[in-house]
Amino acid sequence: MDFMELNMREIKFRMWTGERYIYDANIVVDCLKQQTSGLYDHVNLHQSDFEQFTGLHDKNGKEIYEGDICRVDCGTYIEIDVIKYERSGFKFHSENMPPENDIEIIGNIHENPELTK
DSSP states (O other): OOGGGOOOOOOOEEEEOSSSEEOOHHHHHHHHHHHHHTSOOHHHHHOOEEEEEEEEEOTTSOEEETTEEEEEEOSSSEEEEEOEEETTEEEETTEEOOOGGGEEEEEETTTOGGGGO
């Protein structure tokens, strides 16, 4: 396999500001640099959160990020859970991610916390 043929996952983040999501890569990267270098504490001062793109899309084509609340139709039952990053991968119900065509984003932990109850 040629090096250029590898299908690399796109690395990107979104930022919850405490009020809304920011997807603009330049703004998010600048804030992430400030956070990790200690120049400015977005997380503690504004209840901000940085969430990484999983590299996957739901069955409607929406990008799936950490913190998204997703529904998976398992045939005889439906599972709802939050996408999390644990150890070395993204998880749904503490298992590896199900196939993309089975996942539907129904909200996120900041705007729809009631969906996790």
